[in-house]
Amino acid sequence: MALEDAYINAVHGRAPDPQWLSxxxxxxxxxxxxxxxxxxxxxxxxxxxxxxxxxxDREVVERYHFCRHAAEAKLAYFSWHWSFAVIFSIxxxxxxxxxxxxxxxxxxxxxxxxxELLRNLPWEDHxxxxxxxxxxxxxxxxxxxxxxxxxxxxxxxxxxxxx
Amino acid sequence: MGRTSVAPRQLPxxxxxxxxxxxxxxxxRVAAANCISFEELLDALSLVNRWSRxxxxxxxxxxxxxMRLALSDFCRVPSxxxxxxxLERQFPGVPKEMFLSFPNFFGVSGCPMTxxxxxxxxxxxxxEAARTGDPCYIPAVWSLALLxxxxxxxxxxxxxxxxxxxxxxxxxxxLRNPASSVEVRLFRKVEPGETSSPNKCCDGT
Numbered sequence: 034m035a036l037e038d039a040y041i042n043a044v045h046g047r048a049p050d051p052q053w054l055s056x057x058x059x060x061x062x063x064x065x066x067x068x069x070x071x072x073x074x075x076x077x078x079x080x081x082x083x084x085x086x087x088x089x090d091r092e093v094v095e096r097y098h099f100c101r102h103a104a105e106a107k108l109a110y111f112s113w114h115w116s117f118a119v120i121f122s123i124x125x126x127x128x129x130x131x132x133x134x135x136x137x138x139x140x141x142x143x144x145x146x147x148x149e150l151l152r153n154l155p156w157e158d159h160x161x162x163x164x165x166x167x168x169x170x171x172x173x174x175x176x177x178x179x180x181x182x183x184x185x186x187x188x189x190x191x192x193x194x195x196x
Numbered sequence: 197m198g199r200t201s202v203a204p205r206q207l208p209x210x211x212x213x214x215x216x217x218x219x220x221x222x223x224x225r226v227a228a229a230n231c232i233s234f235e236e237l238l239d240a241l242s243l244v245n246r247w248s249r250x251x252x253x254x255x256x257x258x259x260x261x262x263m264r265l266a267l268s269d270f271c272r273v274p275s276x277x278x279x280x281x282x283l284e285r286q287f288p289g290v291p292k293e294m295f296l297s298f299p300n301f302f303g304v305s306g307c308p309m310t311x312x313x314x315x316x317x318x319x320x321x322x323x324e325a326a327r328t329g330d331p332c333y334i335p336a337v338w339s340l341a342l343l344x345x346x347x348x349x350x351x352x353x354x355x356x357x358x359x360x361x362x363x364x365x366x367x368x369x370x371l372r373n374p375a376s377s378v379e380v381r382l383f384r385k386v387e388p389g390e391t392s393s394p395n396k397c398c399d400g401t
């Protein structure tokens with residue numbers, strides 16, 4: 034809810050808490066949230082599910098009864114569950130693994146969240162997220178880069194790697 | 197369009213638009229105050245202005261200036277009031293992909309209706325307004341796709357009922373409550389696997 038409020042305030046020209054994303058302006062914050070909404074509410078060519086599904090944890094799935102198989106075709110027709118899944122994913126990206134600005138006030142590390150997302154997607158689909166990440170603020174870009182590096186290290190260290 | 201054959205040049209009852217309201221919400225209240233349906237109101241507007249179809253594709257977004265002036269004349273409010281209700285004015289810069297869509301494009305007569313944005317809603321807000329005698333309306337903020345909770349009651353907003361596709365999800369009828377002159381009928385939440393009549397509502401009517 035803090036994120037939803039911050040977005041509405043940003044639309045009306047009020048910047049979010051400077052601790053969230055190092056003094057981001059209201060316009061940049063609005064654009065960031067909108068680009069993340071579009072990213073997480075879209076499906077990649079090889080996937081049945083929207084990207085937000087890959088960031089749902091067990092607690093959220095059980096609490097909000099994600100029993101439907103797939104989200105509606107477009108964000109404009111999403112039912113409450115899928116809208117919540119999208120906003121929850123954005124909260125995880127901005128506030129870290131718990132997706133809660135109050136609980137993760139001191140340690141907002143999104144690299145773990147990005148790693149979780151990238152690990153669940155095929156390599157050929159990483160390109161779409163890399164393209165989307167070019168407009169993100171520096172902190173998110175850095176943490177996304179760390180997640181990419183960690184994933185590459187894991188792939189190189191794999192026993193199946195012929196090199 | 198085309199079910200209405202007679203219409204006054206101006207409507208006898210003209211509730212004022214409220215700050216932060218959707219255009220379609222205001223028109224629903226206007227229709228209810230005049231004891232006609234939302235579709236009949238648009239029919240009457242087209243008849244008065246001799247339109248074969250509404251000039252605006254969406255009532256809440258990109259409202260055509262011709263339509264805006266016609267609405268302001270028909271409903272007896274200054275056109276600036278109508279203009280202030282559009283989503284571009286209330287949420288400047290927000291792309292239209294961020295708003296919910298109303299799934300019902302075809303009216304009762306089977307003809308295409310002018311589209312409107314969709315919305316999730318908070319039953320507590322509507323019941324509270326009906327109880328206190330304030331006009332019930334749909335705030336524009338409820339049409340944002342990424343809004344999941346009511347900011348007043350801190351409760352999840354309700355998604356549309358899948359069986360309510362042929363009607364407005366909340367209908368405003370000037371009947372039961374003379375103080376508020378609005379009756380709020382909220383479609384009941386349907387559990388998975390449950391069969392339901394489309395007319396069955398949460399208040400049992």
